[in-house]
Amino acid sequence: MLNKKDAQSIIEKLTSYVSHYATVNIGSGSQGTTRFANSEISQNVTTSDTNVSLTVYEGKKEATCATNVLTEEGLKQLAKDAQELLKYVPEGEYEAFTMSKEPVDERPPTGELATAFDAAARAAYIKEGVSYVKEGFTASGALVLTQQAIAVGDSLGAFRYAQYDQVTFNTVVTHQDGTDGAGECTSYTVVPDVIGEFKKAQATASAAMGAVSPELGAHTVVLSPLAFADLVGFMGFMLGADAIEDGSSFAIEKLGQKMFGDNFTVTDNVNCPCTRPVFFDYEGTPRQSVAMVDKGVVSSFLYDNKLAAKHKAPNTGHAVTNKGRGGYAINLQVEGGSQTLEEIIASTKKGIFINEFHYTNFVNPRTLQLTGLTRNGTFLIEDGKITTPISTVRFTESLLDAFNSITAISSDRTLTAGYMGASLVPGARIDNFHFTSKP
Numbered sequence: 001m002l003n004k005k006d007a008q009s010i011i012e013k014l015t016s017y018v019s020h021y022a023t024v025n026i027g028s029g030s031q032g033t034t035r036f037a038n039s040e041i042s043q044n045v046t047t048s049d050t051n052v053s054l055t056v057y058e059g060k061k062e063a064t065c066a067t068n069v070l071t072e073e074g075l076k077q078l079a080k081d082a083q084e085l086l087k088y089v090p091e092g093e094y095e096a097f098t099m100s101k102e103p104v105d106e107r108p109p110t111g112e113l114a115t116a117f118d119a120a121a122r123a124a125y126i127k128e129g130v131s132y133v134k135e136g137f138t139a140s141g142a143l144v145l146t147q148q149a150i151a152v153g154d155s156l157g158a159f160r161y162a163q164y165d166q167v168t169f170n171t172v173v174t175h176q177d178g179t180d181g182a183g184e185c186t187s188y189t190v191v192p193d194v195i196g197e198f199k200k201a202q203a204t205a206s207a208a209m210g211a212v213s214p215e216l217g218a219h220t221v222v223l224s225p226l227a228f229a230d231l232v233g234f235m236g237f238m239l240g241a242d243a244i245e246d247g248s249s250f251a252i253e254k255l256g257q258k259m260f261g262d263n264f265t266v267t268d269n270v271n272c273p274c275t276r277p278v279f280f281d282y283e284g285t286p287r288q289s290v291a292m293v294d295k296g297v298v299s300s301f302l303y304d305n306k307l308a309a310k311h312k313a314p315n316t317g318h319a320v321t322n323k324g325r326g327g328y329a330i331n332l333q334v335e336g337g338s339q340t341l342e343e344i345i346a347s348t349k350k351g352i353f354i355n356e357f358h359y360t361n362f363v364n365p366r367t368l369q370l371t372g373l374t375r376n377g378t379f380l381i382e383d384g385k386i387t388t389p390i391s392t393v394r395f396t397e398s399l400l401d402a403f404n405s406i407t408a409i410s411s412d413r414t415l416t417a418g419y420m421g422a423s424l425v426p427g428a429r430i431d432n433f434h435f436t437s438k439p
Contacts, residue, residue: 002028002050004161007151010052010070015155017079018056020086021096022155023322025053025282029148034122036171037140039130044119055322056082057096063089064322097305099158099284107277109147109165109188116191117145117167129198133173137205141171143194152284162278168417169194172376173201179389181205182356182376184226186417189274204355204377211389214378214435220351220407221433222344222381225414229425230357231370232266232334233418235399238365239292239300240318241307242326248365250400251298260296260403263337267291268302268318268329275331276421285317292329296404302327320420330421337409341427344408346384348429353379353386357395368399373439396436405431 002010011024030048034041052075053066063085067078117125122143133139146166153159169192170184181204183197223231235250243249251259270279270287279287283305290300303311304319307326318327345353360372373394380388410426 001030001048001147001149001163002026002151003149004151004163007149007161008153008159010075011151011153011159013072014052014054014075014079015153017076018054018083018155020056020058020083021098022054022056022082023099023284024153025322026151027051027148028151029146031147032117032119032122032145033142034119034126034144035142036126036130039133039138041123041126044123046119052078054078054082056086058086060091060093060095061086061089062092062096094306094309097283097309098156099152099154100286101158102286104160104279104286106162106279108163112191113145113165113167113187114147117143125194129171129195132195132198132202134202134206137173137175137202139171139173139198139201141169143167143169150278152280152282154284158284160280160284162280164188164277166276167192169197171198171201173198173205175205175209177209179205179208179211180376181208184417186415186422187274188276188422207379208377208389211391213438214352214390214393216393216435216437218432218434220348220429220431222341222348222351222353222429223427224341224353224355225410225425225427226416227354227357228334228428229416229418229423230360230372231399231402232332232425233423234360234362234370235368235403236266236292236329236332238368239298239302240326240328241301241303241311241313243365244301244311245307245326250366250368251301254298255301256297256299258297259400260293261406262295263406263409264293264296264403265291265335266293267333267335268331269333270331272331272333272424274415275333275424278330281317281319281327283319283322285315285319287317290316302329328420330418332418332421333424334409334413334426336411336413336426338411339408340412341410344410344427344429345381345386347408348381349383351381351429352390353381363396369396370399371396371436392439393435394437394439395434397434402430402433405433407431
């Protein structure tokens with residue numbers, strides 16, 4: 001993994017080889033992965049790579065090339081290739097946006113996760129975890145340590161660098177008759193409770209035996225943070241400016257309008273201490289903390305340079321490429337409520353607890369209609385208690401309806417792994433949630 005000094009040296013050297021304005025993006029890191037199946041470790045590997053992407057500009061033309069050959073010859077070839085490509089690309093809509101030099105925070109890792117989850121430690125965690133798996137059950141999953149450095153800079157001297165460690169873990173404990181339970185966790189800061197997730201998965205799998213087929217139709221459901229995060233992520237994706245631009249978003253011409261319940265507030269909070277500590281985007285713009293939904297009101301879209309200019313909106317610093325594809329939330333969080341998840345379950349006379357969704361996809365993004373399956377722990381709630389397990393069922397639901405039917409949100413929130421980052425999300429109770437078919 002490149003340190004800050006070496007990353008800056010590469011950017012300065014590479015930009016000196018080109019005669020045009022240029023920007024550079026570097027991703028450098030390693031990933032230690034320990035996978036297990038049938039309660040035995042099946043793979044324990046570490047991979048590492050550094051990728052350097054160079055974009056050169058001339059007027060409204062731009063060309064991008066990339067390499068992982070970091071020798072002087074490799075960098076010179078990258079510069080030559082990008083400038084040669086620039087001759088043949090058509091003009092776009094915009095000239096280059098010069099990179100911001102505004103200072104941004106840095107929060108380097110403490111090293112605690114790297115020490116606690118090296119190859120030997122990962123194997124030891126899995127060995128201990130599978131010791132809690134009962135006879136007739138097996139465990140599978142993965143424990144991953146990611147160490148990542150990101151650097152961006154340009155030919156005018158702008159430079160930014162971030163480094164972080166992340167641990168992700170997931171397991172599914174399965175009985176020989178097919179019933180199962182799951183546990184997962186992620187962290188950028190503190191050592192997560194991997195053994196606790198093993199125990200949770202085993203307890204859920206044991207409780208799930210003897211599942212009955214559920215009734216189709218509308219139900220009150222209580223969603224775990226993991227299940228709720230799945231739904232919220234789809235909504236958040238449709239608040240990127242690219243979804244507004246291509247006409248797929250539910251929020252087109254709805255900025256400032258109330259579309260969800262008063263108790264639903266979603267932000268992309270770059271300063272959240274437990275989420276991904278990168279304070280700039282792919283284009284080097286400082287990331288802004290943005291209230292995407294404020295007490296049910298759609299209050300902001302997420303922008304990159306190009307779409308902010310096109311829509312005459314402030315750039316929020318949410319670019320995930322330099323191709324004008326809008327923005328995406330990687331520090332997403334949902335405001336919590338006043339009850340714990342246990343208290344929400346206890347106050348639910350009749351409902352269904354859903355631990356996790358699977359194969360969730362859009363049916364119609366313009367109405368936020370989704371479909372997917374329940375899995376890894378779905379149970380009836382009767383008189384405030386989780387009781388009978390129910391088998392897998394398909395849901396089909398519009399989030400415009402669901403997020404207007406939230407009757408409780410938990411005060412306790414869980415960090416869940418997501419696309420390019422993580423989300424801090426509570427559990428929630430939703431009325432009139434529709435089960436539509438049985439697999």
